[in-house]
Amino acid sequence: MTKGIFNNVLIIFFMMIGCIHSIAAQKYVEKKGTIIFEASEKLFEPVKAENKNVTVILDLETNKIASLALMKGFHFKNSLMEEHFNENYIESETYPKATFRGKLLNFNSEVLSNSPTQITVEGKIALHGKEKEIRTILTMQKEGDFIKMKGSFTVLPSDFNIEIPAIVRKKIAKEIVVQLDFKLTKK
């Protein structure tokens, strides 16, 4: 009998912890975000790839944001280009992922509304065994239980120790434009 009451109290206790936990940790998660990068030169075949399975986690308590893209998840129109990307440039066997860890600056979730708001984000991109500090502007928007995030920035292959052989240098742009499009769901 007493054991039954004790169990009930225990259950209520854990349910309370669960409630507190869900209030405190306002997390937004995306598993199918899109990242497109392009380094095309005019008159040559487009050098462009897309990854539609990017993970993003945003913690509204700390304003910290983390993202991860698996290199083998980038798809090119040309399969040979995809093979070269994996084997010769990004070396995805050794460096299987790209990550971003950073923070939204001067951010408060209350500034978000249905209309797009510009938010500065600062952090580090880790890729191909190298890290690079980056600061860019995201366009954010809140729709019900979703937070949408869009942005674009440029990086250089040399930022990440990626060497472009002389023979293809004319066909690949010096600057790589990276575009992102995320829709995070409240968890």
Added chain:
Amino acid sequence: MKKRTKIVASFFVIAIMVFGIVFYQTFYASHRNIAAEKPELSMMAKQLQNTYAEDFDKANASYADKVIEVEGILTAIEASSFVLNDAVQVDFLDNITSEIKIGENITIKGRCVGYDDLLELVRLDQAIILSNK
């Protein structure tokens, strides 16, 4: 036209055609068709995740880019993906139309993309459903 000229001409035409085909197949080869490939390995969802969590490099060397058959219990259904045993995220090319429910046992095959250590999920893409019991 002389017979010899004809032979030489047709030889050149054939040579150019062969070169063209080889060139095209090398530079514009079609992408892998995961759906048509036979799975190289077969395992349980949890087992796949454990192997990655224990020794990332070893797991990546043996699973990445391979077509794997995975069995598990469906724990989440999203627009175009399934989660098996909260361990493996399976992404399909198209939106899901099958009427499989959460809690059901399912076998799929897909290409192993790698391990997402933020969410602690192994990711498979271009998946197809093999069976559900």
